[in-house]
Amino acid sequence: MEGLLLDPHAAPAEEAALGALLRCWLREVGGPRGDVRAAGPHLTLRVAGTPVRVRVRGGIALRFDGPPEQLAEGRWRPLDLPSLVALVERELDGGNEEFAAQVRAGREAVAAILAARARAVPPADPWLASEQALVAGHPFHPAPKAREGDGWLDYAPETHARFAPRLLGVRADLVAQEGDTTALDAFGGAPEGYVVLPAHPWQLDLLAADLRGPLADGRLADLGPGPRAVVPTSSVRTVYDPGTGMCLKFSLDVRITNCVRKNAWYELSGAVELTRRLGPVFDGLARRFPGTRWLPEPGYRSAALGTRLLEGLGVIVRTGPWAVCGPGTTPVLAGALAAGADGVPEAVLARRAADPVAWWEAYVERVAYPVLDAFFRHGVALEAHVQNVLVGFDSGGWPVEAVFRDLEGTKLVAGRHDLTGLPGAVAGPLSYDAARGWDRVAYCLFVNHLAEVAATAADTVADTVGGTAADTVADTADGVLRALWAAARATLRRYVEDHAPGPAGPLTRLLAGAPLPAKANLGVRWARAADRAAGYVPVPNPLGVECVAEGERR
Known part of the structure; x- marks a missing residue:
């Protein structure tokens, strides 16, 4: 505990890490096993036989009111992170010697980010301010800010970093590229016989041993x-270039949260292929649902120097959001809306507080309708989680556009698209079967995205009007949240009645109360498996229950 007293950033970092791990345990272990009970204002649970209690609001978002406590020697005492890690390891029967270090690394990363952020100047661009607001990271990940390697703090978005990319010249006969890569040429010329290739400085440090030979010869x-x-x-790893208005997706090849972040060779080609195929899809979505936007990935460039460097130096070009948003529209990362007020324009906060239900109805319609229509009408599973969606707001703070990005997680529903002619290694990762595709759509849209934004909206309204007593604020937040989910149900029913191209069975079942699928991040990290191997656990569905609080406690 000494570090918590000496470092002013250690306590909030501990709180964030403790909350994330406990939420994972509740969702993936305690809830499915029936080890969670409502006891007055608290949820009481048993982790490895030890009683733990915590006050919760926010429905399936599991926002904690006050610190978790454990029963020890007949008294309720604060639960700290090392104690919870030890309990979780006992509950899961050991077998992962990396887990505790990863959780600690996540906590230490948040403390380092908070310290650096306190000295930094946020960007003037409101969209970039929202991109750099995710200090605590994924609320349902056991180590949301864990990052491998050294030197990452200099390139962290949360610290308001800015840096110049390093430029490489690739001998012209060794250039590997597809599609439109003209944005890369705007970074400068290369010597005769070479083509310029921007690279992330951290990436080059990590690849130093592999680059010595090609640089020498x-x-x-x-x-x-x-x-x-x-x-x-x-x-x-994705950066915005103010000079061209484009984004560049680099390949870092380090673990950030669950995934080793790199542009696999088949993903390089897959991005260009999906951009070609999705153009007509998004044209159709924009006609049906005005305000629908997307960020194409028209090309990539790398060096044909073996798979390690082809992937390690690969950079994908992505359209920037300011190029697609309408006049007077400000894009804001949905993740910032879910995380709180930081990075969110004042006009948006004020409008949401003044008329939360109408604001929310517009939000759900803008975000959910194109995602659902892409799946049911076009056989496209968009990965609409909070880091892949930008919401465009007008000057009055109303949501008027939704911008979808990052084709790595976008999949084509098998049997709905002709992929003949594509190499098998490229075509395979582009598609999911219908059931897997729907699980991904439902998790990203409803659990990761709408549930988190709704919980934050309810909390902020309650903090404004609910008074100071904890119980009063919690009751107000619960009431607002129920009203938001009732509005979401009505809005989604309108999609089924007015827009669905035919039977929308999976959505209809959700509206009838079928459980929602939630990604099992604790499970996949405990198993030390690739993120794509993550399964889903069922969670109570606020779209089909009248009382969100009771639904979460069942």
Whole structure:
């Protein structure tokens, strides 16, 4: 505990890490096993036989009111992170010697981010401010800010970092590229016989041993820093280039939360292929639901120097949001709306507080309708989680556009698209069967996205009008949240009645109360498996129950 007293950022970092791990346990272990009970204002649970209690609001978002406590020697005492880690390890029967270190690394990363952020100046661009607002990270991940390697803090979006990319020259006969890569040429010229390739400085440090040979024999040339700074967005490895208005998705090949973040060779080609195929889909969605936007990924460039460097140096070009949003519309990352007020324009906060139900109805319609129609009408599973969706707001703070991005998680429903002619290694990762596709759509849209934004909206309204007593604020938040979910149900029913191209069975079942699928991040991290191997656990469905609080406690 000494570190918590000496470092002012250690306590909030501990709180964030403790909350994330306990939420994971509640969702993936305690809830499915029936080890959670309502006891007055608290949820009481048993972790490895030890009684733990915590006050909860926010429905399936599981927002904690006050610190968790454990029963020890007949008294309720504060539960700290090491104690919870030890309990979880006992509950899961050991077998993962990396787990505790990853959880600690996540906590330490948040403390380092908070310290650096206190000294930094946020960007003037409101969209970038929202991208850099996700300090605590994924609320249902056991180590949401854990990052492998050294030097990451200099490139972290949460610290308001800016940096110049390094430029490489790739010998012209070794350039690997597809699609439109002209945005990369805007970073500067290359010597005759070479083509310029921007690279992330951290990426080059990690690849230093692999680059020595190509740099020594002239297959690559180090052209030094680029002419201007780029700005990292929420995913860490994707940056915004103010000079061209485009984004660049680099390949870091390090673990950030669950995934090793790299552009696999088949994903490079897959991004260009999906951009070609999704153009007509989004044209149709925009006609049916005005305000629907997307960020194409028209090309990639790398160096044909073996798989390690082809993937490690691969950079995907992505359209920037300011190029697609309408005049007077400000894009805001949905993750910032879910996380709180930081990075969210004042006009949006004021409008949401003044008329939360009408604001929410407009929000759900803008975000959910195109996602559902993409799946049911076009056989496309969009990964609409809070880091993949930007919401465009007008000057009055109303949601008027939804911008979808990151084709890595977008999948085509098998049997709905002709993929003949594509190499099998490219075509395979582009598609899901219908059931798997729907699970991904439902999790990302309803559990990861709408549930988190709704809980934050309810909390902020309650904090404004609910008074100071904890019970009063909690009751107000619960009431607002029930009203928001009732509005969401009505809005989604209108989609089924007015827009669905035919029977929308999976959605109809959800509206009737079928459980929602929630991604099992604790399970996949405990198993040390790839993120794509993550399964789902059922969670209570606020779309089909009248009382969100009772639904969560069942």
